[in-house]
Amino acid sequence: MKKIYWHHERFRIYQIKQLLDDHQIPNFIKNEFAIGAIGELSPLDAMPEVWLTDDAWQDKASKLIDQFNLEPENTQSWVCDKCHEENEGSFALCWNCGNSVSTIASEN
Numbered sequence: 001m002k003k004i005y006w007h008h009e010r011f012r013i014y015q016i017k018q019l020l021d022d023h024q025i026p027n028f029i030k031n032e033f034a035i036g037a038i039g040e041l042s043p044l045d046a047m048p049e050v051w052l053t054d055d056a057w058q059d060k061a062s063k064l065i066d067q068f069n070l071e072p073e074n075t076q077s078w079v080c081d082k083c084h085e086e087n088e089g090s091f092a093l094c095w096n097c098g099n100s101v102s103t104i105a106s107e108n
């Protein structure tokens with residue numbers, strides 16, 4: 001078993017778990033509920049962790065996690081393919097004509 005990722009924000013842990021699950025990499029979460037049980041532990045000891053069941057997945061898992069962490073969080077603007085207006089990355093639909101950004105992504 002191998003600890004592959006840890007973070008004090010539990011939603012990050014779930015994102016990484018989901019990422020590994022999506023790639024059929026066996027994994028589990030440790031300290032998932034540690035936040036409520038801190039007491040004598042230092043916050044660092046109690047941080048939720050993602051572990052690999054099998055060390056053989058380590059290379060693949062760390063590459064996936066690196067890529068995942070590098071992805072910008074919807075900050076890139078996009079241009080509508082219907083009306084050619086520019087939209088902010090946080091918009092899922094064109095502000096001008098309501099065209100969906102996902103149709104653009106699937107055509108690429």
Ligand SMILES: [Zn+2]
Binds near residue numbers: 080096098
């Ligand atoms: Zn548009």
